[in-house]
Structure formats: structure tokens, C-alpha cells
């Protein structure tokens with residue numbers, strides 16, 4: 001049995017410690033881009049006589065999880081699938097597991113471009129794999145600049161007629177070989193019932209049938225949406241055990257909590273870790289009894 | 295035949311099936327229906343749709359005065375286009391054939407009840 005945890009901040013590492021100590025194979029995937037690492041001086045977390053920097057605490061957490069035998073992969077998660085097993089995909093690898101914990105920190109703010117919210121569901125999408133079908137043979141754009149956006153472009157290229165990456169004034173942070181790119185800043189998404197085009201700040205127009213949003217890294221909401229995990233007001237909805245509405249998917253930390261602190265992230269991580277261990281044990285028993293096919 | 299299923303659900307049958315709405319029967323089942331209808335646009339390949347469907351079925355079992363239908367977008371492209379659907383799951387509430395509100399993505403039972411205002 002195996003558990004994958006997305007995010008290696010306080011919530012992810014705390015969860016990993018509990019899962020690993022329940023003697024379950026544990027993989028943590030995350031990047032060093034965390035809220036914790038940006039906190040300069042932490043004075044309100046238990047056990048430090050003198051303030052500690054967020055970066056130090058973050059690195060110590062990673063070392064602790066490694067010492068306990070967790071596998072740590074530093075990398076960006078670009079997609080998530082649930083078939084017989086959960087598959088967590090990065091640019092370089094795919095990790096299979098029986099359950100997952102999303103501990104990806106606060107969801108980034110949504111892009112503030114006129115028309116984006118208005119056309120959601122009518123040409124604006126936040127998930128290529130979910131909605132590419134509706135744009136077969138059509139022309140679409142992906143708004144974004146990093147690996148996540150590139151992955152969405154590649155996903156769409158299989159299905160749509162033409163796909164262009166719009167970096168919206170940002171410098172691309174990923175390899176763009178073979179991808180059409182426009183770097184101009186976007187002013188608005190326009191159309192009547194459906195999206196019909198993008199208007200740029202410089203006054204130029206681009207006629208398109210669809211707009212996919214993939215700015216920065218995939219957020220917990222982006223991954224949750226792929227499976228049908230409930231998200232409300234940018235937070236993943238969990239029960240008191242840290243379980244989402246999707247069996248085998250748990251969540252912890254800032255992506256769940258209303259009080260976003262290290263102490264609450266660690267606490268909810270521990271809770272989700274204990275719950276996920278119970279969950280994988282229960283499906284293991286199910287397998288042995290022959291009642292559950294994995 | 296499809297209507298029989300709806301009658302079943304009105305009588306509180308536990309075996310609830312949503313009415314299969316197609317481009318062909320839309321006029322009769324939805325446009326000309328007096329009262330509230332909730333339509334769930336879905337597809338076989340859509341994972342969130344599979345998670346949402348049982349939630350809709352649960353609501354349908356509990357709320358008797360509303361008609362609940364599902365539209366397979368693969369088989370009813372014209373109908374999906376009519377509602378300008380480009381993301382699924384897509385839910386739409388109609389009253390006497392007129393669209394009242396709509397939503398995209400996974401929803402909880404509570405959210406669906408709020409959409410229906412019941």
C-alpha cells in the first residue's frame with residue numbers, strides 16, 4: 001500500500017510523518033516554493049526558544065521526513081488521475097498510489113481579467129483534460145507561463161485545431177519549443193454567449209473559441225477539479241478526519257484551513273495522515289477478503 | 295417510457311433514475327414542462343460527472359416536485375450547443391422552460407438544493 005502527498009510544507013510533511021510511522025510507503029512531492037519558506041522569523045510556533053526562519057523550519061521538516069523513510073521528490077505536479085490507482089504526474093514522472101493527500105498551501109488568487117468569470121462554463125475553462133472535448137478542431141489559448149501551462153497546451157494540442165500560449169506580460173519560465181506564444185498583456189475576454197476572442201492591452205484582437213487558464217503552478221483547486229473533489233471559496237472541503245468527498249483523497253493545511261498558520265497546518269496534516277493510514281488499511285483488508293478490487 | 299421513470303421518482307421509488315434528456319425529447323420533457331427542471335450535462339469520460347451524478351440522484355430522491363434530467367453531451371451535441379456548454383459537469387435549472395441559473399463543476403448536495411431554492 002502506498003500514499004502520495006502533494007506538498008512538502010508543514011501540512012504535507014506532518015501528514016507524511018504519521019503515514020510513514022504507520023509503516024506505509026510514503027512519497028512526498030513538492031517544490032521549495034511554499035508560504036513557510038517566505039516567513040522570515042517565526043516566533044509563535046511551539047518549541048523554539050529563539051525565533052526560527054521559515055526556510056530553516058522547512059528544510060528541517062524535509063530532513064525529518066527523509067530520516068523516517070519517506071521518499072521526497074522535488075518537482076511540480078501538473079496533473080492528477082484516479083483510475084485503479086491514483087496517478088500524480090510531474091513533468092518527469094508519474095507516481096502511483098492507493099490514496100493521496102493534497103497539502104498544497106493556499107490557492108493563488110484567480111486571474112483578474114475582464115470577462116474571465118463571466119464566460120466560465122461558456123468558453124473559459126480551468127482544466128484541459130476535462131474540457132478539451134468541446135473544442136475539437138477549434139482555436140484556443142492557454143493563459144500561463146510555466147510548466148503547468150505547457151502541460152495544458154500539450155494536452156489540448158492532441159484534440160483542438162490550434163492552441164496558442166498567452167503569457168499575459170510574463171516571461172515564460174518553461175521550455176517553449178514548438179509552441180506558439182504571444183507575450184502581450186491581456187485586457188479582456190470578449191464574446192456574446194460564448195467566448196469569441198481576446199483583446200490585448202495594446203489594442204490588438206485575437207479571435208478564439210476557448211480560453212484555458214493555467215497560471216503559475218497547478219493549485220489544489222486545479223487538481224481537485226480534475227477528480228470532482230469539492231472546493232468552495234478556494235478551499236477544499238473536508239470532514240473532521242481530513243477526508244474529501246472523493247474516496248481516497250484527503251487534504252490538509254492552508255488549502256483547507258481558514259486559520260492559515262503553521263500550528264494548524266501541522267495539526268490538520270497529522271489528522272489527515274492518521275485518516276489516510278486507516279483508509280489504506282481498510283482497502284487492504286478489503287483486498288484480502290476479496291471484496292475490493294484494486 | 296422515460297416519463298414512467300419520472301413518475302416512479304415522484305412516488306418516492308428508491309430506484310431513482312434521472313430522465314434521459316435528448317435533443318429529440320427536449321421539447322416535450324423540458325421546454326414544455328410546467329415547473330422546475332434540473333438538467334445535468336455529463337459524459338462517460340468526465341470523472342467529476344461520475345462523482346456528481348449520485349449526488350443529483352440523492353437530491354432527486356428527496357425532492358419530489360422537481361424533474362431531474364441528464365444530458366449525455368457526446369450523444370446530444372446540439373442540445374449542449376443550445377446551452378453553450380463548454381465545461382462539464384454543467385447544471386442548469388429551468389422554470390417553465392426558461393433558464394433560471396446554471397453552474398459548472400462539482401457541487402455538494404447543499405449547493406444543489408440552493409440552486410433549486412428548496
Ligand SMILES: Cc1cc2nc3c(=O)[nH]c(=O)nc-3n(C[C@H](O)[C@H](O)[C@H](O)COP(=O)(O)OP(=O)(O)OC[C@H]3O[C@@H](n4cnc5c(N)ncnc54)[C@H](O)[C@@H]3O)c2cc1C
Pocket residue numbers: 006007008009010011012029030031032033034035036037038039040041042043044045075076077078103104105106217218219220252253254255260261262263265
Ligand atoms: C510571509 C509569511 C509569514 C508567515 N509567518 C507565519 C508565522 O510567523 N507563524 C505561523 O504560524 N504561520 C506563518 N505563516 C503562514 C504559514 O507559513 C502557513 O500557514 C503554512 O506554511 C501552511 O502550510 P502548508 O503546508 O499548508 O502550505 P505551504 O507551506 O504553502 O506548502 C505548500 C506546499 O505545496 C507545494 N505545492 C503547491 N502546488 C504544488 C504543485 N503544483 N506541485 C508540487 N508542489 C506544489 C509547495 O511547493 C509547498 O511545498 C506565514 C506565511 C507567510 C506567507
